[in-house]
Amino acid sequence: MNWQQLVEQVRYSGRYATSQEAEEVLRAVLPVLGAQVTGEERCELAAALPAEAATPLTRAIPHPRPLTAPAFVDAVAARLGCTGPQARWASATVLTLLGDHLGTDVTGRLLDALPRGYALLFGRAELTAAA
Template sequence: MPMRREAFLSHIQERGRYQTLAEAERAARVVLALLGAHLVGSVRAELAARLPETYALILLNPLQAAEPLSPERFVRATAAWIEGATEQTALWDIGAVLSTVAAAAGASLTREVLLQLPHGYDLLFGEPQPT
C-alpha cells in the first residue's frame, strides 16, 4: 500500500523542518527525479509502488543521467536544480526526502535500492542532522 501524498509530504516537511509543504514538495520532486535515473527494473518499480502516485511517476520518468552520480555529484546536481540551494541545503533536502523514501520502502527494499547505487548513498538515506 503506497504512502498517502499528504503523509509523505508532511513527513518530508517535518524531517526537513520546512516552513511550507511547497518546499517539501519541491525537494521531493528534484530528489526523486535524480534518484529515478539511478534505479532500474523491478527495484525501481517496487519502490514506485510504495510512493504516492505523483512521486511514483517522477521516479519512473526520471531526469536522464549519462552515468551514475557519486553521492557528492548527486548533492551538487540537487543543488543545481533547486533555486537558491547550496550543497549544504541540498544535503539537507536529500536527507529529508530519502529518509522518508526509506521509511516508505522498508528495510529490505531500501537495501536493494542501495545495491543499485554507487558507494556512499547509505549516508544520504540517513536522518538529516542540523548543521
C-alpha cells in the same frame, strides 16, 4: 501513504516552513533518484509511492552510470537553486523517509545498486568489509 502525507512528512522531518517548500524538495529529489535507479528496484520504489511521487521518479531517463553521492547532491542543488549543504539536507530528508517507508530489504537492494556513499543519504551506516 498518500501524496499530502508524504509532503507533510518531508516538511516535518526536514523542518521546512511550509508544505509548498517540502513539495518543491520532493519534486527536485525524486527525478534525480529516478535517473539513478533501474530495474526491479525502480519498480518497487515506484509501487510504494503515491502516484504524484512515482510519476517524476519513473519519467526520469536512467543514467547509463549512476551518479556518485556527491554528484547526486549537486544535481539536487541545481534543481533547487540552493547550496550544497541545503541540497544535502533536502536529499537526506527525502531519501531517509523513503528508506524508512520501503523497509530494510528494498532499501538494501537500492543501496547495493547505487555507488558507495548513498547509505548516509538514506540514513544508514556505510559499512565496509574488513580487509
